[in-house]
Amino acid sequence: MSEDQNEPVAETQEAAPEAAPVEKPKKGAKAKVKEAAPGEFVQMRVLKKGAGRISKGVHEGGVGDEFFSHGDLFYAPSESVDELEERGLAEAV
Amino acid sequence: MTVPSNLVSTASSVGQREDLEDVIYRVAPEKTPFVSMIGKGKAKARTHEWQTESLAAADATNAAVEGDDAPTLAANTTTRLKNFCQIFVKAYGVSRTQELVDLAGRSSELVRQRVIKGVEIRRDMEKRFIGNYASNDESGGSTPRRSAGLLAWITTNDSRGSGGSDGGYSGGTVSAATNGTQRTLTEALVKAALATAFNTGADVKVAFMGATHKQQFSAFTGIADIRKEVTGRGQATIIAGADVYVGDFNEIALVPHPYGLTRDIALVDPSMAAVASLDGVKTEALAKTGDSNRELMTMEATLVVRNEAAHAVVADLT
Numbered sequence: 001m002s003e004d005q006n007e008p009v010a011e012t013q014e015a016a017p018e019a020a021p022v023e024k025p026k027k028g029a030k031a032k033v034k035e036a037a038p039g040e041f042v043q044m045r046v047l048k049k050g051a052g053r054i055s056k057g058v059h060e061g062g063v064g065d066e067f068f069s070h071g072d073l074f075y076a077p078s079e080s081v082d083e084l085e086e087r088g089l090a091e092a093v
Numbered sequence: 094m095t096v097p098s099n100l101v102s103t104a105s106s107v108g109q110r111e112d113l114e115d116v117i118y119r120v121a122p123e124k125t126p127f128v129s130m131i132g133k134g135k136a137k138a139r140t141h142e143w144q145t146e147s148l149a150a151a152d153a154t155n156a157a158v159e160g161d162d163a164p165t166l167a168a169n170t171t172t173r174l175k176n177f178c179q180i181f182v183k184a185y186g187v188s189r190t191q192e193l194v195d196l197a198g199r200s201s202e203l204v205r206q207r208v209i210k211g212v213e214i215r216r217d218m219e220k221r222f223i224g225n226y227a228s229n230d231e232s233g234g235s236t237p238r239r240s241a242g243l244l245a246w247i248t249t250n251d252s253r254g255s256g257g258s259d260g261g262y263s264g265g266t267v268s269a270a271t272n273g274t275q276r277t278l279t280e281a282l283v284k285a286a287l288a289t290a291f292n293t294g295a296d297v298k299v300a301f302m303g304a305t306h307k308q309q310f311s312a313f314t315g316i317a318d319i320r321k322e323v324t325g326r327g328q329a330t331i332i333a334g335a336d337v338y339v340g341d342f343n344e345i346a347l348v349p350h351p352y353g354l355t356r357d358i359a360l361v362d363p364s365m366a367a368v369a370s371l372d373g374v375k376t377e378a379l380a381k382t383g384d385s386n387r388e389l390m391t392m393e394a395t396l397v398v399r400n401e402a403a404h405a406v407v408a409d410l411t
Contacts, residue, residue: 041274044256050258053258053259054256054257054258055253055254055255055256055257055258055273056255057253057254057255057256057257057273057274057276057409059252059253059282059285059286059289060285060289061284061285061286061287061288061289062285062288062289062291062292063289063292064249064250064251064289065251065252065253074255074256075255075256075274076255076256076273076274077256077272077273077274077275079272080256080257080271080272080273083271083272084256084258084271087258087268087271089258089271
């Protein structure tokens with residue numbers, strides 16, 4: 001798996017999963033993130049280190065998973081937020 | 094009708110022997126299908142290491158001019174990997190008196206404890222070795238060393254839910270994969286992962302999965318139309334389960350796992366994984382500290398994922 005540190009910041013945004021909260025994500029919502037109940041989703045931004053390492057949930061047969069690029073926004077399950085942040089792959093927005 | 098007065102019945106008499114069966118019944122998933130199926134090896138140190146290699150991509154433009162000098166040398170180096178031997182442990186004890194009294198269902202409580210703990214320690218090892226667990230070395234006298242599990246190793250042939258991220262080997266340890274958004278298991282997801290595994294060179298032979306995913310697997314259209322002919326007055330048979338999935342590249346045995354997998358399907362080539370034991374299951378009597386007999390059961394082993402690209406995972410399933 002490649003890790004492209006020089007990839008340009010993309011402005012793509014993944015559609016929220018069906019069970020995701022509908023409210024618009026705000027800055028400084030990190031404290032809220034910690035309180036998110038299991039099963040909820042939190043919007044995150046891919047950091048440099050996470051480019052090419054966070055799956056889009058799409059697997060091309062014979063090739064592999066498609067990955068988010070640096071700067072992409074996506075929804076992660078609330079129970080994975082801390083882990084993604086600790087690994088330096090993404091940050092909650 | 095009335096009962097005659099002064100009649101002796103079981104309700105009022107004493108001295109009846111109790112009717113307790115001399116058997117103890119247990120219902121628990123005891124099988125360890127993953128560890129039973131993969132290879133066995135010997136570890137000689139607390140850190141067990143091995144090497145992998147790979148081929149360069151096939152090059153259809155490989156052509157040389159007649160009489161030309163040799164091209165630039167291209168090295169093919171090996172990759173050295175390691176995992177840590179984990180000490181699985183169970184301690185138990187029985188009072189001296191407990192061993193003397195007449196017991197139902199067992200002749201010795203200590204022996205019963207030994208058998209039960211032996212089953213438990215094997216289950217602990219199975220769960221660790223098939224799961225998504227990171228490895229770490231022992232540190233500070235308080236953090237035990239831990240073996241990474243199969244699902245944490247897999248980074249080449251993996252299908253993850255949105256937001257999920259590989260774990261994998263890096264810098265001497267294995268990180269656990271980060272869970273992504275869960276999705277419904279479909280045949281398309283499995284086929285795509287199998288195609289990726291095939292292109293990598295994997296030879297998947299067994300699919301381990303939880304009970305719900307096994308039932309969903311059995312409903313794949315490939316086997317949905319199976320009918321069994323009913324002859325004579327025999328009763329019809331409903332075939333609702335499958336034990337083998339005949340895929341495009343291989344026949345894959347479907348193995349339900351009762352306690353090791355809840356959200357992932359592990360697609361495994363058993364010949365490319367093994368348990369390396371530094372010490373097998375061993376029982377030692379502990380020093381007496383009172384009016385009891387205590388024992389310590391240990392097992393020290395690690396999982397060898399001979400090449401993670403030989404396996405695949407369809408992760409983050411509901």
